[in-house]
Amino acid sequence: MNQWWNRLPIFFSLFGLFGCLLLIALSWGLGKILLRKNERYYDHE
Amino acid sequence: MNELALPPAVVLLAGALILPFLARRLRSSAFVVFTLAALALVILLPEGARLSFRFLDNDLVPLRMDALSRVFGLVFAFIALAGGLYAFHLRDTGQQCAALALAGGALGVTFAGDLLSFYVFWEMMAASSVILIWSSRNREARHAGLRYIFYHVFGGGLLLVGILMQAGRSGSLAITALAPGTSAGAWLILLGLAVNAAVVPLHTWLSDSYPKATVTGAVFLSAFTTKTAVYALARMFPGWEVLLWAGVVMALYGVVFAVLSDDIRAILAYHIISQVGFMVAGIGLGTEMGLNGSTAHAFSVILSKALLFMAAGLVLHTTGRSRLSELGGLRSRQPAALVLYMIAAFSISGLPLFNGFISKAMTISAAGEAGQEAARLLMILASVGTFLSVGLKLPYFTWFGKDRGLKPEKAPLNMYLGMGLTAAVCLLHGLRPGLLYRWLPYPVSYRPYAWPHLSETVQLLVLTMAAFWLCRRLLEPHPGLLLDVDWFFRRPAGFLRKVFVQSPGRLFDWTTRIASVAVRRGAEFRDNPYRLAGRDPGSRAKYSQDRYRPQTRTLVTILLAVFVLFVIIGLIMSR
Numbered sequence: 001m002n003q004w005w006n007r008l009p010i011f012f013s014l015f016g017l018f019g020c021l022l023l024i025a026l027s028w029g030l031g032k033i034l035l036r037k038n039e040r041y042y043d044h045e
Numbered sequence: 046m047n048e049l050a051l052p053p054a055v056v057l058l059a060g061a062l063i064l065p066f067l068a069r070r071l072r073s074s075a076f077v078v079f080t081l082a083a084l085a086l087v088i089l090l091p092e093g094a095r096l097s098f099r100f101l102d103n104d105l106v107p108l109r110m111d112a113l114s115r116v117f118g119l120v121f122a123f124i125a126l127a128g129g130l131y132a133f134h135l136r137d138t139g140q141q142c143a144a145l146a147l148a149g150g151a152l153g154v155t156f157a158g159d160l161l162s163f164y165v166f167w168e169m170m171a172a173s174s175v176i177l178i179w180s181s182r183n184r185e186a187r188h189a190g191l192r193y194i195f196y197h198v199f200g201g202g203l204l205l206v207g208i209l210m211q212a213g214r215s216g217s218l219a220i221t222a223l224a225p226g227t228s229a230g231a232w233l234i235l236l237g238l239a240v241n242a243a244v245v246p247l248h249t250w251l252s253d254s255y256p257k258a259t260v261t262g263a264v265f266l267s268a269f270t271t272k273t274a275v276y277a278l279a280r281m282f283p284g285w286e287v288l289l290w291a292g293v294v295m296a297l298y299g300v301v302f303a304v305l306s307d308d309i310r311a312i313l314a315y316h317i318i319s320q321v322g323f324m325v326a327g328i329g330l331g332t333e334m335g336l337n338g339s340t341a342h343a344f345s346v347i348l349s350k351a352l353l354f355m356a357a358g359l360v361l362h363t364t365g366r367s368r369l370s371e372l373g374g375l376r377s378r379q380p381a382a383l384v385l386y387m388i389a390a391f392s393i394s395g396l397p398l399f400n401g402f403i404s405k406a407m408t409i410s411a412a413g414e415a416g417q418e419a420a421r422l423l424m425i426l427a428s429v430g431t432f433l434s435v436g437l438k439l440p441y442f443t444w445f446g447k448d449r450g451l452k453p454e455k456a457p458l459n460m461y462l463g464m465g466l467t468a469a470v471c472l473l474h475g476l477r478p479g480l481l482y483r484w485l486p487y488p489v490s491y492r493p494y495a496w497p498h499l500s501e502t503v504q505l506l507v508l509t510m511a512a513f514w515l516c517r518r519l520l521e522p523h524p525g526l527l528l529d530v531d532w533f534f535r536r537p538a539g540f541l542r543k544v545f546v547q548s549p550g551r552l553f554d555w556t557t558r559i560a561s562v563a564v565r566r567g568a569e570f571r572d573n574p575y576r577l578a579g580r581d582p583g584s585r586a587k588y589s590q591d592r593y594r595p596q597t598r599t600l601v602t603i604l605l606a607v608f609v610l611f612v613i614i615g616l617i618m619s620r
Contacts, residue, residue, distance in 0.1 A: 003418060005422075010504070012425075012500075012501040012502075012504040012505045012508075013504040013505070013507075013508045014508075015422075015425065015426075015429075015505060015508075016429055016504060016505035016506065016507070016508030016509045016512070017508040017509075017511060017512050018512075019425075019426045019429040019430075019509070020429050020430075020433055020508070020509040020512035020513065021512050021515075021516065022426075023300065023301065023304060023426070023429065023430045023433060024304065024433070024512065024513075024516045024519055024520065025519075026301060027301045027302075027304040027305045028519045028520075030301065030305065031305045031523070031527070034528065035305060035527050035528045035529075036305070036523060036525050036526075036527060036528075037525055037526055037527070037528055038525055038526075039524065039525055039526055041526055041528075042526070042535050042536070042538075
């Protein structure tokens with residue numbers, strides 16, 4: 001628990017901000033290019 | 046051996062059998078009474094209580110009470126009670142019985158002391174879960190339920206083979222902690238449990254079926270299926286490092302998909318995977334603090350996740366809609382549901398004063414203390430995603446956001462009662478952590494409200510909220526479905542069906558047709574062999590003596606010819 005980030009007082013503010021932005025960007029991108037499909041995508045089943 | 050040694054599962058399973066024979070209006074009350082009796086039994090059974098008997102030369106132990114089974118048993122029995130109140134208005138005996146059987150199976154698994162009883166209760170849970178999915182009575186639920194069965198039959202099969210191998214190796218059916226990487230049997234049991242724990246990539250049965258289950262069904266499913274798997278992992282696989290990383294992957298995978306989903310119950314379902322990830326990771330650490338953290342988090346999440354599903358179910362029940370892209374602006378029409386939902390959301394996001402704060406942080410700190418700093422930071426990132434998806438996105442687009450002028454029906458009072466009871470416990474444990482910590486299997490020295498942790502959490506959550514507010518346009522819900530690893534069998538399903546079902550079917554058809562033509566032609570020749578000689582082309586008449594009888598003059602001619610032949614031969618010979 002002695003790494004530099006655990007001693008930096010505002011580390012978790014930055015982590016919260018950039019972590020959240022990262023997750024939003026990641027899921028937005030994945031949805032846009034790969035994962036989100038039309039409702040009837042599997043309808044041939 | 047204690048005189049009071051009745052397995053709590055028996056009460057609920059007996060309830061499931063008795064319920065259909067009671068008068069319809071009594072069934073909901075009976076449901077609550079049975080769950081209350083089971084809860085009382087779990088509380089009253091002393092630690093060390095045990096029930097065992099010989100069966101086919103093996104010791105079966107349907108009841109073994111110790112610290113770990115007690116804490117899981119308590120929360121299972123409690124949530125069955127709260128769920129019973131929530132579903133008090135329900136008039137669907139099938140669902141009520143299945144819910145009781147599911148809760149009974151979960152308690153059975155929790156208190157089982159041998160692998161055989163464990164397996165029997167385990168399969169009972171799978172069967173009753175499917176009924177809760179099919180009770181929606183629509184096409185999508187039917188298909189999702191079928192996929193659910195496939196997964197669980199597969200997982201159950203792995204588990205059974207693993208159990209048999211393990212029992213053959215050790216010569217005993219007792220459930221004990223297995224040393225990491227010992228035997229193929231242990232690995233198979235681990236895989237079987239991993240299916241139920243929704244370990245990525247064996248998880249799609251969960252995100253697929255929970256959003257399609259009934260309102261009540263989803264509440265019960267969310268509480269029992271994955272958490273019994275967590276219990277079993279904690280019991281048998283503490284300290285398997287593979288679980289630490291499997292858990293971290295689950296925690297992150299679940300939140301990314303939760304952020305992407307449109308259906309509110311799909312968001313919650315994906316988010317179960319994320320929360321179970323924390324528990325699995327804690328078990329993988331294998332330290333006392335890690336196991337305590339996993340157990341505490343399972344306790345907290347069972348309550349808060351059930352409450353989330355109750356609130357989402359209430360929205361679905363009153364508006365008939367469950368998609369964020371079709372919801373919005375309900376805050377003034379359902380303020381109580383919003384408040385109860387937010388209690389659960391804050392709990393699961395780990396806000397101070399709520400129960401997630403005292404349990405999730407324990408698991409994360411355990412990773413730090415075990416020197417797994419990377420795992421710790423990734424889990425913190427996953428908890429940012431939890432607050433983002435369940436604490437901000439879902440409520441924002443359901444109760445705030447664009448007002449779609451929905452006019453929700455009035456929800457039954459008992460729904461609020463079940464939710465209120467659950468919310469009260471979430472708050473109670475957040476305010477008085479000791480009430481939960483004293484049930485944990487190992488002594489607890491962790492202090493959640495110590496200063497650095499409090500400051501970290503507040504910084505993290507406030508800035509997450511800021512980032513959400515900045516980017517909320519990017520999170521606008523979109524209708525449609527999400528691909529997941531089930532793509533690998535659902536997308537090729539049409540092609541595979543063609544190759545393995547339709548093509549053999551067609552081949553079979555052709556063979557039958559060719560064979561029947563051959564037989565018919567053969568039969569025609571058998572009926573009339575003259576046809577082989579090309580007589581009567583086109584005629585279908587059967588052979589008859591009269592039809593082909595030679596004319597008399599032919600016979601006389603032949604006879605005369607033969608006679609003449611003999612005469613000639615006679616003359617020649619007599620010379």
